[in-house]
Amino acid sequence: MDVNIKEEYETGDGIKEEDAEEELPHAEVVDIFQEGLAMLVQDPLLCDLPIQVTLEEINSQIALEFGQAMTVRVCKADGEVMPVVVVQNATVMDLKRAIQRYIQLKHQREGGIQHISWKYVWKTYQLSFSGEKLDNDEKCLREYGIKNRDEVVFVKKLKKK
Missing domain, CATH: 3.10.20.90 (Phosphatidylinositol 3-kinase Catalytic Subunit; Chain A, domain 1)
Structure with missing residues (x-):
């Protein structure tokens, strides 16, 4: 499964134009996501979470920090x-x-x-x-x-x- 990533930019007249369309294999997108997730869990509020963290765990940790959980x-x-x-x-x-x-x-x-x-x-x-x-x-x-x-x-x- 490939994922299309479209880059857009605004020209001087405020019109958005497509710059390039880049196709990435699924495995590469997963790697990019995992890298971003690893950076996210380095945050002091989220550092107690495991590397393979789920969205639910992130939301729970944030709710704990705000006293909602x-x-x-x-x-x-x-x-x-x-x-x-x-x-x-x-x-x-x-x-x-x-x-x-x-x-x-x-x-x-x-x-x-x-x-x-x-x-x-x-x-x-x-x-x-x-x-x-x-x-x-x-x-x-x-x-x-x-x-x-x-x-x-x-x-x-x-x-x-």
Whole structure:
């Protein structure tokens, strides 16, 4: 797949004219984009992001800087802590979706597990904050008292007898 890049310039009378049309192969366009992206993540606000950053990650980081989002630290049983970014008025369901996106991106970058049954995960485990189970998906995280940089843990659900 080739990409056409047209260069335009304004003449003295304000009329735009096409200067040249350059065809670049797809691989070269991707390289140019990656170079630009690498320069972008060198910005002090975005330097914490991985090299293969997504637009969603950039937007989340910018929202964090402007106070429109918060980081919730999700602790797994193996001790791993996942910094998950959600908007300030996020619900428990929003947090669950953010955890899913975080883990899927992580697995894509590391070449790990291709498919996770999230239905099974949420049926077997639940999130907990300060000993309180986050069992209502529609409830805002703020209603549970969760603020920026607070820790939420995965706990195994107990079977009801």
